[in-house]
Amino acid sequence: MSAAESAVETIQREMTIFARRARASAGRMHPELSLVSYTLLGHLEERDGCRATDLAAHYALDKSTVSRQVAALERAGLVERRVDPEDHRVQVLHLTDAGREILAQVTDSRRAAFRERLADWPQEDLVRFAAYLERYNAGPGGTGSD
């Protein structure tokens, strides 16, 4: 096997390990906000509100899954639903102030954890690693882990 092929295999394996760990630890780190909830909240902030169907499509989740996630987030007071006056089937989801606050908090704490984990990395390596990750995620979608 060439060095490139073996590197691809390593990348595949390590990304897989990371994905599994991320999910497991997200729950422990932030019992109030699972990785999915965090992601959905982030999406709502980014888009400044959207429909449940959009979330389902964007994250390849079943609409029932999104429905229950949103219901939980609403129960927790982190999002609110506003019925679209144009189409009464549609509920436009918005972050509440509390939701915005928790999202910011979790983002901070996640960032702190990453920072600690990467504390002894030389800056040059951090920058290069970050660039590789961006390049990977920005790459042609659909075939990798998308």
Place this chain on the structure above:
Amino acid sequence: MSAAESAVETIQREMTIFARRARASAGRMHPELSLVSYTLLGHLEERDGCRATDLAAHYALDKSTVSRQVAALERAGLVERRVDPEDHRVQVLHLTDAGREILAQVTDSRRAAFRERLADWPQEDLVRFAAYLERYNAGPGGTGSD
């Protein structure tokens, strides 16, 4: 914000994106072998057999989780348990031929996906990216995404 801090933030964001995408797609790609099972099988092949406890420690899984996963894999005929003659508490897990075959199949298909995604990367970058990921995952546990 320093370049190092901004790099940390990028790493956090991109890793999160990756994790979310991987989670969404892992199950759909290989219905016959979950992400966890695949990872465990891969570990067994790499180490040429190991104990359930080692798997649990290495992947930060509860021993009960590993126990059930292994039981399922054994039921499927993909691994076999050999009681350690030195210590009868220990079961050394080994891939069966069927396990090796399925692992190879799934690895091929996953590798193809990754290879396609990484097709236009210079080998030098692949090797460095792989090294960074290994280093990240091997890093001090508990705080990042471990």
Place this chain on the structure above:
DNA sequence: CGTTCTAGTTGTATAGTACAACTTGAGTGA
């Protein structure tokens, strides 16, 4: 020996997910 440690299993509970059946509202063609 008995105590304590280790490897693994089993009981129980929870979260996240999918699929299917349903409800409600919107659009559309005769």
Place this chain on the structure above:
DNA sequence: TCACTCAAGTTGTACTATACAACTAGAACG
């Protein structure tokens, strides 16, 4: 206008992955 079809969400149900706690069985060491 009315019936039919399509779209957005909800709810019933089932399954998987997971953790934690309680347990069994074997080993190690005094």
